[in-house]
Amino acid sequence: MLRRILTLTAIFLVALPSAVFAQGRSFIRDTEIEETLRLYATPLFKAAGLDPQAVSVYIVSDNSLNAFVAGGQKLFINTGLLLKADTPEQVMGVIAHETGHIAGGHLSRVQDQLRNASAISILSTVLGVAAGVASGRADVGTAAVIGGQNLAQRNFLAYSRTQESSADQAGVKFLTEAGISARGMRNFMEKLEGQELLSAANQDPYLRSHPLTTERVQFLENYVANSPLKDAKVSPALYERHARMRAKLFAFTNSLQLTLRQYPESDTSIAARYARAIAYYRDSQLEPALERINALIADEPENPYFAELKGQVLLEFGKAADAIEPLHKAVDQSGGDAPLIRILLAHAELETNDPALLDDAKQNLLAALSKERDNASAWRFRAITESRLNNTGEASLAQSEYSLLTGDRSAARYHAVQADRQLTSGTAPWQRAQDILRATQPDNKN
Numbered sequence: 310m311l312r313r314i315l316t317l318t319a320i321f322l323v324a325l326p327s328a329v330f331a332q333g334r335s336f337i338r339d340t341e342i343e344e345t346l347r348l349y350a351t352p353l354f355k356a357a358g359l360d361p362q363a364v365s366v367y368i369v370s371d372n373s374l375n376a377f378v379a380g381g382q383k384l385f386i387n388t389g390l391l392l393k394a395d396t397p398e399q400v401m402g403v404i405a406h407e408t409g410h411i412a413g414g415h416l417s418r419v420q421d422q423l424r425n426a427s428a429i430s431i432l433s434t435v436l437g438v439a440a441g442v443a444s445g446r447a448d449v450g451t452a453a454v455i456g457g458q459n460l461a462q463r464n465f466l467a468y469s470r471t472q473e474s475s476a477d478q479a480g481v482k483f484l485t486e487a488g489i490s491a492r493g494m495r496n497f498m499e500k501l502e503g504q505e506l507l508s509a510a511n512q513d514p515y516l517r518s519h520p521l522t523t524e525r526v527q528f529l530e531n532y533v534a535n536s537p538l539k540d541a542k543v544s545p546a547l548y549e550r551h552a553r554m555r556a557k558l559f560a561f562t563n564s565l566q567l568t569l570r571q572y573p574e575s576d577t578s579i580a581a582r583y584a585r586a587i588a589y590y591r592d593s594q595l596e597p598a599l600e601r602i603n604a605l606i607a608d609e610p611e612n613p614y615f616a617e618l619k620g621q622v623l624l625e626f627g628k629a630a631d632a633i634e635p636l637h638k639a640v641d642q643s644g645g646d647a648p649l650i651r652i653l654l655a656h657a658e659l660e661t662n663d664p665a666l667l668d669d670a671k672q673n674l675l676a677a678l679s680k681e682r683d684n685a686s687a688w689r690f691r692a693i694t695e696s697r698l699n700n701t702g703e704a705s706l707a708q709s710e711y712s713l714l715t716g717d718r719s720a721a722r723y724h725a726v727q728a729d730r731q732l733t734s735g736t737a738p739w740q741r742a743q744d745i746l747r748a749t750q751p752d753n754k755n
Contacts, residue, residue: 335370337388340647341614342368342557345550346386349397350404352487357412357479364411372562374500378407388558393500397543397551398493401484405494409479410472477525481532490541495529502526552580560587565594579605583615590622598622613642617650620657629660640673648677652687659693670694685714702731706738709745722749 346366354361364382372389379385384407394400481491533539560568568588572581586601599622605615620636636654643650651673658670674691677684688711695704709724725745732739
C-alpha cells in the first residue's frame with residue numbers, strides 16, 4: 310500500500326540516505342506499483358543486457374512529467390509521468406529510453422560534460438568581474454558573465470541532444486527485441502510536443518532535461534511506420550494493472566471530490582472502484598471505505614493488494630487486531646515475497662501489544678530485512694520487537710541500524726556501543742556492531 314515511511318500513514322514518502330537524493334525529493338513505496346513497473350522494465354533491462362535485479366527503480370512523489378537516471382543503475386520515475394501516461398507502452402517507451410542512457414554509459418560522460426560546463430561558467434564569471442573592474446562599467450562585466458554562462462549551457466545542451474538521440478535509438482532497439490511496439494515512445498513524444506510552445510518555466514522538467522528535436526521526432530515516426538510491431542499491444546492484464554496503478558495514485562494524491570469527479574459512481578470498472586475506496590479512506594470515512602474494499606475482495610478474493618488495503622485502513626483507524634487477518638492474507642497471497650506488506654503486518658502485530666504476536670512480528674521483519682536491508686522502518690520496528698522480547702543487544706543493534714540509515718551518526722554510534730557491550734563477542738551481530746563503530750568514528754566521513 311502506498312505509504313509514508315516516517316509517519317506510517319497512507320502514503321509512504323522515503324528520504325533515502327544517498328548523495329543521489331540530495332535534491333530534496335520524496336519517494337513513494339508501494340508493492341503493487343513497484344511490481345507493475347518491474348513488469349514493464351524487466352524485459353527492457355534484459356534486452357539491454359542488464360541484470361534486472363541490479364537496476365533500482367524509484368517512484369518520485371512529484372506531479373511534473375519527468376523520469377531520469379542517476380547515480381549508476383538507478384531509474385527515477387515521477388508520479389506525474391505515471392498519471393499522464395495513457396498506456397503501459399508509453400511508460401515502457403520512457404523506460405526504454407532511460408535504459409538507453411544506462412546501457413550507453415551516458416551517466417559518466419554527462420558528469421564530465423557538466424564539469425566542463427561548470428568550468429566555462431566559472432571562468433566566464435571571473436573574466437566578467439575583471440572586465441567590469443577594468444572598464445568601470447558593471448554592464449560590461451555582467452554581459453561577459455551571461456555570455457559565458459550561455460556558452461556553457463549551449464555546449465551542454467548540444468551534448469545532451471546527442472545523447473538523447475542515441476538513447477532513442479537504443480530504446481527502440483530494446484523495445485523491438487522485447488516484442489513491444491515503439492508507438493508508446495512516439496506517443497509520449499506527442500505529449501511533449503504540445504509543451505514546446507510553453508515558456509521554459511511552465512514546461513515539464515522532462516522536456517527541459519530531454520531536449521525534443523525535429524530529428525528525434527522524425528526518427529521515431531519513421532521507425533514506428535516501418536516496424537512490424539507498430540500495431541502490437543501488450544497484454545490486457547498489463548493494461549488493467551496500468552489502469553489500477555493510475556487510479557491508486559490519483560486517489561492517494563487528490564481529494565475525495567476530485568477523485569469522484571475523475572472516477573464517478575457510474576464507472577463500475579475495478580480501477581474506478583479501487584480509486585473510490587481509497588478516496589473515502591483518505592477522507593477518513595471508514596465505513597464507506599470498508600464497504601467498497603470488501604466488495605473488491607469479494608470480486609477478487611486472491612488479490613493481495615485489496616487485502617493489504619483493508620489491513621492498512623483498519624490499522625490506521627486504530628483497529629490493529631482486526632488488521633492482522635487481512636494482512637496475513639496479503640502476505641500469503643503475495644507468496645511471502647513482499648517486504649513492505651510484511652513490515653505493515655509486523656507494525657499491526659506490535660500495535661496490539663499482544664506478547665503472543667512478538668515472535669511472528671520478528672519473523673516478518675527478518676524476512677523483510679533479508680530483501681531490503683536498507684529499510685529504516687523495518688529496523689525501527691525490529692528494535693521495538695527485540696526490546697519487548699528482552700533481547701537488549703539485538704534491540705540496540707537494530708536501533709543503531711535505524712539511526713545510521715536516517716543519517717543520525719551520533720545516535721548510531723551510541724547504540725552500537727550499547728550493542729557491543731551486550732552482544733556475545735565474535736557473533737555475527739557483534740561483528741556488525743563493530744562495523745558500525747568503525748563507520749561512525751568521528752574522523753570517518755564515509
